[in-house]
Amino acid sequence: xxxxxxxxxxxxxxxxxxxxxxxxxxxxxxxxxxxxxxxxxxxxxxxxxxxxxxxxxxxxxxxxxxxxxxxxxxxxxxxxxxxxxxxxxxxxxxxxxxxxxxxxxxxxxxxxxxxxxxxxxxxxxxxxxxxxxxxxxxxxxxxxxxxxxxxxxxxxxxxxxxxxxxxxxxxxxxxxxxxxxxxxxxxxxxxxxxxxxxxxxxxxxxxxxxxxxxxxxxxxxxxxxxxxxxxxxxxxxxxxxxxxxxxxxxxxxxxxxxxxxxxxxxxxxxxxxxxxxxxxxxxxxxxxxxxxxxxxxxxxxxxxxxxxxxxxxxxxxxxxxxxxxxxxxxxxxxxxxx
Numbered sequence: 640x641x642x643x644x645x646x647x648x649x650x651x652x653x654x655x656x657x658x659x660x661x662x663x664x665x666x667x668x669x670x671x672x673x674x675x676x677x678x679x680x681x682x683x684x685x686x687x688x689x690x691x692x693x694x695x696x697x698x699x700x701x702x703x704x705x706x707x708x709x710x711x712x713x714x715x716x717x718x719x720x721x722x723x724x725x726x727x728x729x730x731x732x733x734x735x736x737x738x739x740x741x742x743x744x745x746x747x748x749x750x751x752x753x754x755x756x757x758x759x760x761x762x763x764x765x766x767x768x769x770x771x772x773x774x775x776x777x778x779x780x781x782x783x784x785x786x787x788x789x790x791x792x793x794x795x796x797x798x799x800x801x802x803x804x805x806x807x808x809x810x811x812x813x814x815x816x817x818x819x820x821x822x823x824x825x826x827x828x829x830x831x832x833x834x835x836x837x838x839x840x841x842x843x844x845x846x847x848x849x850x851x852x853x854x855x856x857x858x859x860x861x862x863x864x865x866x867x868x869x870x871x872x873x874x875x876x877x878x879x880x881x882x883x884x885x886x887x888x889x890x891x892x893x894x895x896x897x898x899x900x901x902x903x904x905x906x907x908x909x910x911x912x913x914x915x916x917x918x919x920x921x922x923x924x925x926x927x928x929x930x931x932x933x934x935x936x937x938x939x940x941x942x943x944x945x946x947x948x949x950x951x952x953x954x955x956x957x958x959x960x961x962x963x964x965x966x967x968x969x970x971x972x973x974x975x976x977x
Contacts, residue, residue: 661739668741672734672811679810683729684712686743689786692757692765693750694794696783698775699763705774707783708763709744718760722752733793733812735786746786748794768896772961780961781894788900792826799824828900832871833859834908835967836882838915842935842971843880844955845919845927853946853953855930855938856964859903868904876908880927881918884908890970893963905963907971930955932975935968 672679687709690697698705710718712729719728732745749757758764768787772780789812799806799817806815806824815824835857836843844855860875862868873884890905919927930938934955941956948954958964 665737665739665741669734669737669743672737672743673809673813676810679734682734682743683732683745683810686737686745687711688715688732689735689744689746689782690757690761690765691746691748691750691787691790692752692754694748694787694791695765695767696771696787697757697761697763698766698771699761704776705766705771707775707779708761710761715747718757721760722756724752730810731808733786733789733808734810735782735789744782746782746790748790773959777961784894784896788828788894788896789826791896792900796824826900828894828902830862830868830871830904831859831895831901832862832868832875832904832906833857833964833967834872834876834884834887834906835964835971836876836880836884836908836910837971838910838912838929840912840975841915841929841931842968843882843917843927844930844957844968845879845924847923848925850925851943853941853943853956854958855926855955856958856962857905857967858927859964861901868906872906872908876910879920879923881916881920882910883914885911890967891963895963903963905967907967932972935972939965939968939972 672682688711689707689709696707699708700706715729728747728749732747734743735746736744738744754765768783771783775783793808793812793815796815797806798804799820799822801822802817802819804817804819806817808815813825816822817824843858845858846855850856858875858879860871860879862871863874866874868889869887872887876882876884887906887908890907892905893903895901895903915929917927917929935957938955938957941954943956946954946956957968
């Protein structure tokens with residue numbers, strides 16, 4: 640009886656701890672801001688702001704580092720006043736998170752304002768997000784990616800698909816409403832599989848014509864309507880390189896803001912070594928080939944700047960640490976190194 644009581648007490652204590660953890664409090668606070676418009680407007684006056692200009696984030700270079708500044712509401716007000724803009728700009732911001740101390744983080748796109756004036760005033764520059772993800776700290780990358788995706792979604796969904804009437808964003812930016820039809824729209828993202836194909840001793844990496852010179856990565860593609868992850872991986876591998884997947888293993892997932900807002904679902908896919916002859920789809924890919932362990936290890940050490948050779952050709956290099964493709968490649972190396 641006593642043992643049962645003690646076990647029940649431990650479970651109850653564990654539940655109380657979870658309910659009062661920092662993470663739980665943060666998530667509940669963020670949900671309150673999304674649901675309570677007046678509370679969110681109040682939070683805008685005490686929150687911090689990440690700036691964008693036509694979906695490019697604002698960065699400041701300090702020494703060799705690139706920082707993502709967080710501006711206070713007072714600093715935002717000062718900038719907008721110098722640009723002779725009304726405070727209604729803050730209403731266009733979107734909620735993207737908060738600190739452990741419950742200080743909300745917002746993102747705001749000032750694309751309609753003079754970029755050079757803002758850059759001069761704040762002593763920094765608006766940088767293409769693809770480039771920014773190479774240089775910013777790892778903790779800032781997810782915030783910038785989710786902020787850009789949310790800002791883009793609002794920019795593309797200003798009208799109702801049923802009535803053609805304007806939709807209105809709530810203060811947190813968690814939804815848009817068409818008051819003419821009563822329809823509420825929520826931000827969406829598309830599921831994408833990314834698969835590192837292996838034949839047991841080699842891994843297959845490919846590149847598209849739009850990639851930076853020398854960069855190879857794992858195969859990827861959008862899920863079709865009605866497909867599950869396994870079906871999508873098998874179809875994409877068959878379509879792009881003409882190989883049949885024998886088995887696959889889930890690795891992880893990542894939000895990725897390109898080309899829109901995607902959920903990258905990462906897997907390892909195994910094909911038979913006896914049937915590993917590549918038949919590449921030249922409409923999708925520029926090059927696809929097998930890489931051995933040593934070549935992959937060397938490629939992980941390179942970056943874009945160190946891949947160009949004297950004859951103008953490029954040695955293979957792989958996506959940065961912030962990309963889940965990098966995780967897949969490192970996992971494959973670790974498995975085959977042991």
